[in-house]
Amino acid sequence: MQMVILAGGKGERLKPITDTRPKPMIIVAGKTIVERLIEAGYREGIRRFVVVTGYMSDLLSKHVGEVADRLGVEVETVRQKEEKGSGDALLTASSSISEESLVVYGDLLIDDSVIKKVVSLRAPLIVGVRHREPWNYGVIVERSGEAVRVIEKPDPSEVKGETLINAGIYVLSPDMVRHVEKIQESPRGEIELTDLVEILHREGRGLRVISIDSSEWMDIGRPWDVLEANKRVIExxxxxxxxxxxxxxxxxxxxxxxxxxxxxxxxxxxxxxxxxxxxxxxxxxxxxxxxxxxxxxxxxxxxxxxxxxxxxxxxxxxxxxxxxxxxxxxxxxxxxxxxxxxxxxxxxxxxxxxxxxxxxxxxxxxxxxxxxxxxxxxxxxxxxxxxxxxxxxxxxxxxxxxxxxxxxxxxxxx
CATH class of the missing domain: 2.160.10.10 (Hexapeptide repeat proteins)
Structure with missing residues (x-):
């Protein structure tokens, strides 16, 4: 299994922290976000990594190269030419994906327990986590443990209480990755990786839904999230x-x-x-x-x-x-x-x-x-x-x- 890290986003919501660094290079208790992701994969036996870069690509590529040298692993960087969504980012890396892949968004703080659980299952899946603000994320619609589709940022009036959201973690086969080509541009001009969930379900190849605890996962998307992420690790x-x-x-x-x-x-x-x-x-x-x-x-x-x-x-x-x-x-x-x-x-x-x-x-x-x-x-x-x-x-x-x-x-x- 290889790990694919989608790390090309600009991180507009994280400014001014991202004025001078891409968001995967934000420091969390002494290590960057992307460094923590690579190390977590390494501890579970993964030795090949593909990192999709975009904003400040040269800086990020140099950094992950240094991490690779320190750990003795293979890290390939692939540059996303323009910021057109997570689906486009994965499509950019598709030629480098030759085996079952753990696909992870590059702005996540994830406990080792999550990576361990996902790697041990070795099956196509999507990870969900229950969240009190589901309208800021994609909500997973499931049936009998299988993902039917993901509703991106639903209206707050349509979701109540803690709801299962997309945690930004998948396991996909190379063939499933190629299906990203079938995704149509969203109204905001992006290729949304979450649309792949519905495509696979319609073809009878639905992704298994795995739920994790909110204490094991954190999306670092707003400036104050950097404080919370550091607290979680430092404590x-x-x-x-x-x-x-x-x-x-x-x-x-x-x-x-x-x-x-x-x-x-x-x-x-x-x-x-x-x-x-x-x-x-x-x-x-x-x-x-x-x-x-x-x-x-x-x-x-x-x-x-x-x-x-x-x-x-x-x-x-x-x-x-x-x-x-x-x-x-x-x-x-x-x-x-x-x-x-x-x-x-x-x-x-x-x-x-x-x-x-x-x-x-x-x-x-x-x-x-x-x-x-x-x-x-x-x-x-x-x-x-x-x-x-x-x-x-x-x-x-x-x-x-x-x-x-x-x-x-x-x-x-x-």
Whole structure:
């Protein structure tokens, strides 16, 4: 069996995180999403992988090549020329599919138990998971354990309670993959892989439906999902692991991972679970609170408090800052005294602009999403739910209450 990872999507809903990286390269507790998928397949004996790329193809191809070299597996990358849906992505890879294939969407966090279950069955199937917001996904219609069709993003009035949705995981034979050619373009101009389900059912070759628990699966499609994904992985940290340097006056509570070359300076207080990656510098006098990930070679300096946040590689929060429930992308530099608020006065869930709509995150505590290479001046303040595009510059003393576009320059409060 081989694994096919559909990783060509642009990830518009995940901006500004995807301003500078494709969504399969988003970091989840020290590893990218696509790296975790390849490793999960490897642990179940899969040695050949096909990765369909698109947005930032060269960057993604290089990354999966490095993962392949480390694991000693074969990874072939195939570029999707234009973003025309998951069906088109699989069709792009069809010439590279010569055996039964585990097909997986490239923006999923999946427990090993799911891959193990699917691989062991070795039968054509589609995986479903019960979800409280089925209108955001494709709903599986089944009959006697067989998938009849998938209804994409049904009207909320038509679905009640937890409903079985398409988890984006299939097992397909090479012949089934070739049937993708029969799919007609959807009204939005895409080839939807989910239409294959109905085609196979009509031909008497319906896919078996396998249901998994929602705790085993997560779709990373919105900015705050990055926080939840990291939390899910970090909270499984079994014990304290210290491979770096920790000065004597540091206090560590609970399970904490400190990678090689990392340094935690004096009078820092860390409450696990926390993951501090290789080469990171923390402290002195820093306060790192649960469910925080600090990336490779990142700096969290003097009198900085970081709570339940994700700090990507090379980011710098050097001194006198508060970062709560936020995503700080690579090479960001927060000026001294930068504060990211994470709580509304009215105590209501924080709303975020996503693809032109302001939607509720469902989270009462939510900070900001700061794209790669952003710089903030001293004493700047960023309010809950704000997104700042990559390469933006925020001047000193500015209060940011609205989103900032890619490369934007903000000289006065907005």
């Amino acid at each position: 499984k940290t079994p014990e304290r692991t210290v491979l770096g340097e920790v000065e004597g006056s540091v206090t560590i509570k609970g399970p904490v991972y400190i990678g090689r070359g990392a340094r935690v300076k004096g009078h820092t207080y860390i409450e696990g679970p926390v993951y501090i990656d290789e080469g990171a510098q923390v402290g002195p006098n820093a306060y790192i609170r649960p469910f925080t990930y600090i990336g490779k070679n990142a700096v969290v300096g003097f009198s900085v408090e970081v709570k339940a946040s994700v700090v990507f590689e090379g980011a710098k929060i050097p001194h006198l800052s508060y970062v709560g429930d936020s995503v700080i992308c690579e090479k960001v530099n927060l000026g001294a005294g930068t504060i990211i608020a994470n709580f509304r006065f009215d105590e209501q869930p924080v709303k975020v602009w996503v693809k032109g709509s302001r939607i509720s995150s469902g989270r009462v505590k939510l900070g900001a999403f700061i794209g790669g290479y952003v710089k903030t001046g001293v004493n700047s303040s960023i309010l809950p739910g704000v997104k700042i595009g990559a390469y933006a510059i925020i001047y000193p003393g500015v209060v940011v209450s609205k989103d900032v576009e890619y490369g934007g320059v903000v000289k006065s409060s907005i």
